[in-house]
Amino acid sequence: MMTKLAVIFYSTYGTNHEIAEIAAEAARGTGAEVRLLRVAETAPQAVVDGQEAWKAQAEKTRDIPEVSHADMEWADGYLFVAPTRYGSAPSQLRAFIDTLGGLWSDGKLANKAVSAMTSASTAHGGQEATILGLYTSFMHWGAVVVAPGYTDPAIFQTGNPYGYSHTAGTPFDETARGVIGHQAKRLVEMAGKVAGKELATAA
Amino acid sequence: MMTKLAVIFYSTYGTNHEIAEIAAEAARGTGAEVRLLRVAETAPQAVVDGQEAWKAQAEKTRDIPEVSHADMEWADGYLFVAPTRYGSAPSQLRAFIDTLGGLWSDGKLANKAVSAMTSASTAHGGQEATILGLYTSFMHWGAVVVAPGYTDPAIFQTGNPYGYSHTAGTPFDETARGVIGHQAKRLVEMAGKVAGKELATAA
Amino acid sequence: MMTKLAVIFYSTYGTNHEIAEIAAEAARGTGAEVRLLRVAETAPQAVVDGQEAWKAQAEKTRDIPEVSHADMEWADGYLFVAPTRYGSAPSQLRAFIDTLGGLWSDGKLANKAVSAMTSASTAHGGQEATILGLYTSFMHWGAVVVAPGYTDPAIFQTGNPYGYSHTAGTPFDETARGVIGHQAKRLVEMAGKVAGKELATAA
């Protein structure tokens, strides 16, 4: 049976959508069953429409399914991808997390392997704090937190051992893609182990 | 000129509303100008209406003004009061914080004295993490963070040196009221000092 | 092959030593191979000798082996147990962690399952921050963080989903022992899964 990974992203202007696509592709390469899912927008439609870039991104991702409670139950592992808002995850993602009380109290979120990635506009603009804050929440669920550390040599170049961190506006070069892929594949591997599943291929 | 304090709360069932009222009253006792303000609800109306206790609390606080960007500019200090959601502030409060980008980039949130209080349903259910996570965000604004520490002996009884933490469902006894009042008054004192204002009375 | 767990504690007056003993015993009950190890004292001998309770505890644990680099390599999982010092682990434990640079850069600390427990003298006296701070460090190693969450119903009574937290001076009742045992056994289970080992008995 295949390991099941939910790649769950929120993206205002596209950076985190791109991270999520790269991660999902790498995870699929391991043979895992992967769902690419977006977090529902909670900002008023007028606010979204008032910014061309935001509106365009919303339209571009319209056909990507919104993450549901059923997806949360289905998956063996979660990869969350979202930008920084003052050292915290955006309220859109927090709003989704706030709806999970029922699943949580039924123990349906326990023993999932989780990891997170983020972006910010400056070099140390809250990337660490955002990812660590998400992990703190996931611990309430009884998650198994799979931060990458420096388990791939390229992480010494990109930095963040808590999770891949992109500086908005910079390109996704081979190093970035490699680090994103490594984190996603390692998460699949650990999710499979925790769930007691075989990997189709070596991660 | 009086020190101006905004007491900004989000409360689903009333616990954090009560903390905010106690804090606002104590702050007023110092001679400070105090605005008690609530964070706008962002959950769908149907969800609120679907829970009697939530609906009742929403109706009870209908006449308390919603916090606005003008309030954020007006105040010398902010006291944020909100429950824990898996070790983070609720999405309603994060949604308000996410709207402050314009004020922040104009430097209008800098040099404000800030403090926070919270509640949770278990003894160490994320109270520390919630308050510390809020302070992390406020640091992005250039805030001056005024956690109480153990500056009042009663804090050795109630615990949290990062900010008052209530266990939901327990009563607000004299010790709790004293600790809440102390944190609020000390915040007024520090906000006045940072803003270069005289206190009407000793805090 | 048995899962190997290192229970690594630092204890000034005995509280964390007792937590570690309870955890080690529970872990052994799963069939795991368990080493109970203490962190070397780094305070000057005169300081230790100057406090009767500290000196007595030091003498009491003299025969428990000090944790070594070889232990860190040997184990599939680590359970760290140490008191709070202003919301952080004590310097004795940080000093041991600071010696691990060689093992870390050789990748010898990667893919270990880890968990932590703590104590403090007040109810929210930094217990959450201490455990979360340790997990942050372990993420640098490429650890798999196994916080208990609310995976056992008793945790709703004792509280901390990041790791068991004792209030110093209170007794270890059945609930406390159960929660400590649950966290230790779950760590063994996850360490075994990550390391690809069979459990002798169901955890």
Added chain:
Amino acid sequence: MMTKLAVIFYSTYGTNHEIAEIAAEAARGTGAEVRLLRVAETAPQAVVDGQEAWKAQAEKTRDIPEVSHADMEWADGYLFVAPTRYGSAPSQLRAFIDTLGGLWSDGKLANKAVSAMTSASTAHGGQEATILGLYTSFMHWGAVVVAPGYTDPAIFQTGNPYGYSHTAGTPFDETARGVIGHQAKRLVEMAGKVAGKELATAA
């Protein structure tokens, strides 16, 4: 009466010593009384001597006084400067902090303005976590935390709103010096306000 600032650093190879010197010089430029102080080494002498660069740095700073409890009482504000060790302050600094129990319980550490700076070898190598972890400890003391935020436009270039963060091995250019100086001067300003002192010159 002058504002009194203690610049307290630990530096293994010199990076944080250099940050501290730049900060102390900027602070002196405001007219503040500044003490540059180093944290005592706690690693065994043989370990220090075993690394040429470490030994050389130890000898270079031999004449800088070690920070004492009297310095902690004397100062109106503290600037802590120390490298990252797996997302935490080094054990040498934690060991000094661990000795402050007596001052703390006498309330002698309360109402001090504090700020922190750090360095790491990679771009997001725990700099945020290290500074936030120190602030968490200082909150236990009743400190007033003065993180820089983005109160100077150059911080948008260097990044960390929690405190200046240097990537080890890179030069200290004008931008870096400006950001370090800004954080130090703003800390003096806030320390003076909290302590009720006049500034000699505008910060």
